[in-house]
Every structure is written in C-alpha cells, then in structure tokens.
Amino acid sequence: MDCILCQKTKKLCDSHIVAEFFYKLIYDDIRRPRIDPFKALTPDERERPIQKGWRSPLLCEDCEKNRNTFFENPMKKYWIDNDPIQVLNAQESVILKDIDYASFKLFHLSVLYCAHYAAQRTRNSPFSSVNLTAGDLDSIREMWWNRDAGPYWKFPIVASANQWPDGKVWRDWITSPLSATDATDKAYLLFCFGGCQWRYYLTPVLTPWIDKRCLKDDGSMLIEKREWEPMRQCAELVAQSN
Numbered sequence: 001m002d003c004i005l006c007q008k009t010k011k012l013c014d015s016h017i018v019a020e021f022f023y024k025l026i027y028d029d030i031r032r033p034r035i036d037p038f039k040a041l042t043p044d045e046r047e048r049p050i051q052k053g054w055r056s057p058l059l060c061e062d063c064e065k066n067r068n069t070f071f072e073n074p075m076k077k078y079w080i081d082n083d084p085i086q087v088l089n090a091q092e093s094v095i096l097k098d099i100d101y102a103s104f105k106l107f108h109l110s111v112l113y114c115a116h117y118a119a120q121r122t123r124n125s126p127f128s129s130v131n132l133t134a135g136d137l138d139s140i141r142e143m144w145w146n147r148d149a150g151p152y153w154k155f156p157i158v159a160s161a162n163q164w165p166d167g168k169v170w171r172d173w174i175t176s177p178l179s180a181t182d183a184t185d186k187a188y189l190l191f192c193f194g195g196c197q198w199r200y201y202l203t204p205v206l207t208p209w210i211d212k213r214c215l216k217d218d219g220s221m222l223i224e225k226r227e228w229e230p231m232r233q234c235a236e237l238v239a240q241s242n
C-alpha cells in the first residue's frame, strides 16, 4: 500500500486518526462511562467501549513526522496545554482570536483525510461514515502537502463545545464520526474530540450560520456551548451508575 500523503510505496506506520493526546483525556478520567453515546442510543447495538486511539496503515515515517511536527504538536500546545475553551465552564460562548490558522485547520483536515483512508484500509473501522469524493481528497492532500490551509470558506470548520448538564465542558468524549446535513442541507462530517463537536463542511458554499461561526483566516473562531440529547442521556447513565 502507498502512503496516503506522498503516495510513494514505502513501509507504513500504524498511524492514528485522532491524536493520542485527545484520548489521554479519557484515560485520565475514570468517573465517566466509557461508552460511545451514539452507539448507546441505537437500540439494535450494544454499548461499545471507546477504543484506545484507532490506528491504521496510512503514512510513511517521513509523512508521519511531518504531520506530527506541523499539525499535531501545535494543536497539542494550543488546545490541550493552553486550554482555550476552559472559559466556557463559566460562559455560553467565546470568540477565540489567537488560533494559528494554517496548522489548526490542516490538523483538522488531516484527521478527516486519514479517517477516509482508515475506513478503506481497516475492517470494522469506526470511521466508515467518512467517504470523501476523489476531488475533495485531492484538494485536501494538496493543501496538506503544501501546508497551505487555503481561504477560510474552503472546507470551513465549525465547533461547538460539549456541555454537560452541570454547565461545564465535557472533554473526555470521543465518538465515531457521523455524516450529516445541517438545516440548510449543507453536508458535513461530525467528529467529536477535545471537548468539542467539530463540523467539517465539504461544500464551499457559506451560509450565514456557517460564516458566523467557522474558523477564519485571521485566526478567530466563535465557539458556543451546546447541550446534546445524547449527552443528557449519558449523564443519566452516570447518575444511575453512581
């Protein structure tokens, strides 16, 4: 198999899709149930424990290092070490203004790109709902390769923070991604890690709703706290288990 970035036939690493440091939030917290709330809500399916970071043969060593150095390390420093959404424990929304646009956006696009290939290369992949077109794959690969995040309206990213019923942000929740459309029929893929639900829009058409919230190339982004029905149900499970 070829490396999904440089496309050379080289020995491939067991690459993660969502970086391990997001899973660490889960390992560190033993108070919460280790289930996938979306799966728990499907009557036909048993609750499925959240797996340790999912891996798949995707990148050669050089490209793995490239991803780590340029996207993952800056993301860990900004999102985990700086913890910019901490303020949402006490307020409903925040406008972040100090995001490094290129590394932050390309980090997210690399998750999306890797998830697509993980679904193709690994059986029973939790990323099976991610199925990008050849055109989108080519665009993302080129952006990653050139480390050019493009204009903000190209693959816009919208985030909302997971609100636990006590009003705090719930960080230790990682789910299988979902393919969905919003109220105006724009297609996106929903990933959940790092305390947020991330919408990766595939269409270049901006609606006012997306435009108000998505990551901008000046490094700003509005993040609102949202309580979700799956989270309310999960909270009830926690209450029952205590």
Ligand SMILES: [Zn+2]
Pocket: 003, 004, 005, 006, 007, 008, 059, 060, 061, 062, 063, 064
């Ligand atoms: Zn490579």
